[in-house]
Amino acid sequence: MNLTQRDWLFTVTGGLLVCLVLLPLVAMLFDLLRLGLPVLGWEFLLTAPSNAGRSGGIAPLLISTGWILLVCLSVAVPVGLGCAVFLNEWLLPESRLSRGIGLSLDVLSGVPSIIFGLFGYQVFAITLGLGFSILSGGLALACMVLPFIVRTSQQSLAAVPAGYRQAAQALSLSQTGMLWRVVLPTASPGIAAGVVLATGRALGETAVLIFTAGYVLRQPDSVLDSGRALAVHIYDLATNVTGGTSHGAATALVLLALILIATTSVRSGAGLWSRYMLEEKR
Amino acid sequence: MSLTSPSTFSASAEVLPAHDQVVQSRAPVVSIDQVSVFYGDQCAIQRASLTVQPGQLMALVGPSGCGKTSLLHSINRLTDSVAGCRVTGETRVGELAVNAPATSLRELRTRIGMVFQQPNPFPLSVADNIRFPLKEHGLRNKQALNQRVEQNLRAVGLWDEVKDRLQQSALSLSGGQQQRLCLARALAMEPEVLLLDEPCSALDPVATETIEQLIRSLKGHYTVLMVTHNLAQARRIADAVTVCWVDEGCGCVVETGSREAIFVNSSNPVTRAYCSGEKG
Numbered sequence: 241m242n243l244t245q246r247d248w249l250f251t252v253t254g255g256l257l258v259c260l261v262l263l264p265l266v267a268m269l270f271d272l273l274r275l276g277l278p279v280l281g282w283e284f285l286l287t288a289p290s291n292a293g294r295s296g297g298i299a300p301l302l303i304s305t306g307w308i309l310l311v312c313l314s315v316a317v318p319v320g321l322g323c324a325v326f327l328n329e330w331l332l333p334e335s336r337l338s339r340g341i342g343l344s345l346d347v348l349s350g351v352p353s354i355i356f357g358l359f360g361y362q363v364f365a366i367t368l369g370l371g372f373s374i375l376s377g378g379l380a381l382a383c384m385v386l387p388f389i390v391r392t393s394q395q396s397l398a399a400v401p402a403g404y405r406q407a408a409q410a411l412s413l414s415q416t417g418m419l420w421r422v423v424l425p426t427a428s429p430g431i432a433a434g435v436v437l438a439t440g441r442a443l444g445e446t447a448v449l450i451f452t453a454g455y456v457l458r459q460p461d462s463v464l465d466s467g468r469a470l471a472v473h474i475y476d477l478a479t480n481v482t483g484g485t486s487h488g489a490a491t492a493l494v495l496l497a498l499i500l501i502a503t504t505s506v507r508s509g510a511g512l513w514s515r516y517m518l519e520e521k522r
Numbered sequence: 523m524s525l526t527s528p529s530t531f532s533a534s535a536e537v538l539p540a541h542d543q544v545v546q547s548r549a550p551v552v553s554i555d556q557v558s559v560f561y562g563d564q565c566a567i568q569r570a571s572l573t574v575q576p577g578q579l580m581a582l583v584g585p586s587g588c589g590k591t592s593l594l595h596s597i598n599r600l601t602d603s604v605a606g607c608r609v610t611g612e613t614r615v616g617e618l619a620v621n622a623p624a625t626s627l628r629e630l631r632t633r634i635g636m637v638f639q640q641p642n643p644f645p646l647s648v649a650d651n652i653r654f655p656l657k658e659h660g661l662r663n664k665q666a667l668n669q670r671v672e673q674n675l676r677a678v679g680l681w682d683e684v685k686d687r688l689q690q691s692a693l694s695l696s697g698g699q700q701q702r703l704c705l706a707r708a709l710a711m712e713p714e715v716l717l718l719d720e721p722c723s724a725l726d727p728v729a730t731e732t733i734e735q736l737i738r739s740l741k742g743h744y745t746v747l748m749v750t751h752n753l754a755q756a757r758r759i760a761d762a763v764t765v766c767w768v769d770e771g772c773g774c775v776v777e778t779g780s781r782e783a784i785f786v787n788s789s790n791p792v793t794r795a796y797c798s799g800e801k802g
Contacts (some may be wrong), residue, residue, distance in 0.1 A: 332605045403642030407704070409600055410638075411655045412631035421654055422644050489701060518645055519689070 272496075276489030284490055289457050292481050293473060298491055300459035304374060305443070305498070306468030308453055311378025311463060312385065312442050317435060319382070320389030324431075327390070328397040329419060349387035356384040357451035365452055372466040377453025384448055385438035392437065396430020397423065425517035432510030437504045443495060446475045470495045548714050549576040549745045550616030550633075552597065557611035558603060559592040566592035567773035569611070572764045579737070579746040581756035584766030585802040589773025590749045592767075594717050596620075597747065598634040599627060615715055632659065635708030635744075639720040641700035643692035643707070648675075648684050649693045651703055652710045659711070674706040678736055696727025705736065716740065717746040734759055753797065757785055765793045766799065 241249075287297035323341075331338040360380025370376045400423050408418040424431075446469075449455075454466035455476060468476075475492050477484035545572040566739040567589025573578040582590045592601065599620060601607045613620040615633060643651050652671045663666060671688070675681040680702045682740065684695070692703055701721060718737065722730040738759050739748060750756050756763055763785070764778040777790045788794055795801035 253552035334605055338538065370745055401642070403638065403640055404644055406600065406638060407642045407644065407707075409603060410598060410631060410634075411658075411707070412628045413658045417654075417658045426645055517646060518691070 252467070253488065256481070265270045269496075272489045272492050273280070274489075275486050276491075276493045279486050279490040280493060281499040285494070288459070289473075289487075292484070293457070293477050294481060294483050294488055295487070298470065298473065298494065300457065301470050301473050301491075303466050304453070304460055305469045305471075307460060307463060307467065308378045308381065308449065308469055309373045309439065309442055309502075311375060312381040313435070313439065315379060316385050316389055316438060320386050320434075321393050321431065323386075323390045324393035324397055325419065325424075328394050329415060329423070333398075345387045345390055351389065352447075353384055353445055354447040356380055357448040359383065360448060361451040370464065371454065372454035374453055374460055374463040374465060374467050375450045377467075377469070379446050380452040381445060385442055388438050388441070389434050392434025393427070393431045396427040399430060400426045421517065425514040428510045428514040429507075432506050435510075436503045436506050439506060440499050443469075443499050443502065444471050445469075446471045450475075470498070536736050543558045549743065550714050551576055551614070552580075552715055552745050552747065553614045554593070554597070555612045555625045556595060557593065557609065557613055557616075559589060559596050560608045560610075561592075561604065562606040565772040567766070567775075568769075570766075570773075570775045572775060572778040574745050574747060574762065576745055577742040578761040579759060580762045580764060581760035582747065582749045582764050582766060583751070583753060583756050584773075584776075584796070585768065586751075587773070588766040590766050591719055592773070594719055594747060594749050597715075597717055598631050598636055600636075602627070611785060632715055634710055634715045634717060635711060635713035636717040637701065637704050637708055637719065637721045640724050641697055641704055643695070643703050643715040645691060645693055648692050648695070648703060649688040651707050655707060656710055672712050674710040675703075677709055678706040679732065680706060693694075696729070698725050698732060701725060701729070701733060703738065705733075705771045714744060716746045718746065720749050720751060723751060730755075734785045753799075757781065765790075765796060767792050767796070 282299040285302065286299050288298035288300050289298060327338055327341060357380060360376055360383065364370045364376035364379050365372060366471045370379075404422055404426070405418070408415075408422070449469050449472050453472075454470060455468045455472050457468055462469035470491055474488050474495070477488035477491070526605060554570055554572050556569045558568045558570070558573055569797065570589070570593055572580065582594065582600060584590055595601050596617070597613055597620065599609075601609050601710060609621060611621075613628070618630065618633070619625060622690045644654065646654060649668075649671045652674055653667045653759065656667055661670070672681060672685075675684065680699060683699060684690075684703075687694075695703060701724075705721070721732050721737070725733065734755065739747065741759075748756075748760070760781050762778070762780050763783075765776045766773055767776045767783060768774075776786060777784060777793045779788075784793060785797055788797065792801070
């Protein structure tokens with residue numbers, strides 16, 4: 241076989257493998273569109289569900305999902321980022337403490353989500369008395385995504401060129417000034433990728449939320465009220481409600497769109513912030 | 523030294539001679555006495571001693587792994603942040619004892635500027651690369667900051683090349699320009715000593731030539747220690763030379779002296795062999 245033939249073979253094989261990867265995704269999307277599209281519309285988005293979700297829309301669930309995600313990210317992002325900064329900037333990388341924390345984070349990120357659900361139920365709902373609520377759910381989800389955010393942020397902080405830090409040391413710049421002006425803006429695209437990953441996981445999570453946020457269909461009055469997330473709704477329609485398939489599929493399409501919107505906005509937000517910080521003419 | 527007032531002297535190449543006296547009095551003696559640097563059990567350089575006279579340029583030459591860079595990093599205590607690194611012996615910058623517990627790292631590093639092997643400008647705009655460190659050290663006056671940007675970019679001959687793109691990212695400059703910006707950034711802090719760690723090794727011959735001329739113009743105004751692999755370069759620009767070598771797995775200083783003493787009159791066999799190109 242000559243070189244050109246070998247190149248050709250590689251190209252074709254690679255292309256086929258890509259198709260193979262895309263196939264389940266396309267098939268799933270096709271199925272969802274076929275089942276869900278007839279139901280989808282403004283009315284679906286703006287009305288409350290009725291008949292256990294067989295008819296009506298998903299308006300209250302969208303609100304619950306938004307609140308849960310907001311609680312989750314507003315806790316997980318600052319805590320996770322702070323932890324990553326501490327691990328990477330203030331601890332020596334090979335210190336025992338740093339390695340210990342790193343190991344526990346890796347173990348935590350491998351824990352099944354149902355465990356976080358039971359933990360959240362016990363700690364937030366029962367011990368702290370928050371009951372089945374958006375707050376309990378958001379906090380339990382935050383515990384689940386925290387290791388991802390810490391690890392990905394830590395990796396992107398570590399990927400900031402060592403030369404910047406060396407120059408900063410030689411110029412005797414404060415660590416905080418350097419962190420704010422150079423390190424975080426440089427690492428922010430990577431940190432955003434971690435947040436995106438966490439957002440996707442949080443939006444798609446059911447096991448954690450069934451035990452913490454609950455699954456009532458009505459609209460929550462406050463974060464202390466129970467509420468059903470979109471993913472829990474899909475799970476419920478698929479397993480407990482006969483005749484709920486098309487509404488389940490439509491909800492799944494909305495969830496996919498939400499993930500797409502969240503992903504793009506987090507990414508572009510981080511990009512804008514990074515550019516603003518690095519180019520700022522203060 | 524205060525950074526909060528606008529600079530009293532200009533390091534600009536055209537302006538420098540007029541201020542010779544003022545500047546020269548600022549450049550201190552740098553003396554290194556029996557300094558050893560260890561990384562864990564590994565010895566990088568052992569019992570190194572040398573003295574650089576005020577305003578002189580001392581070149582540190584020698585093969586890779588003989589501890590030149592470690593010795594240089596021990597002068598502004600960059601070695602402090604390396605896990606397991608230990609420095610013994612005494613280094614003085616003027617009257618300041620570098621390794622004394624009472625010595626403020628901030629003061630030490632404000633008095634010593636450094637340029638690294640790889641150009642490492644911050645990913646900020648060209649102007650902010652100079653403004654940001656100055657602001658961090660308390661200079662807030664906008665006019666003074668802009669004045670300092672222009673003055674130091676002129677000092678490294680970069681002003682005419684970048685004056686129309688001061689707000690562009692420093693990373694868009696060429697390697698040689700980036701290295702000159704790094705030098706300008708160091709000069710803006712008004713140091714008395716400059717440590718140059720192979721400043722030309724990542725650059726092409728044309729950029730090297732520019733930087734070399736620049737370094738030559740700095741002599742007399744700053745006490746300079748420059749690590750270089752390039753013997754010809756040391757011969758061209760150094761006032762004094764220190765030859766380092768590796769002895770039993772550990773770096774050491776073989777000989778230190780004026781350029782002529784090392785390149786012409788040395789009786790040390792290692793120095794002679796190294797300078798003639800037979801060794802190293």
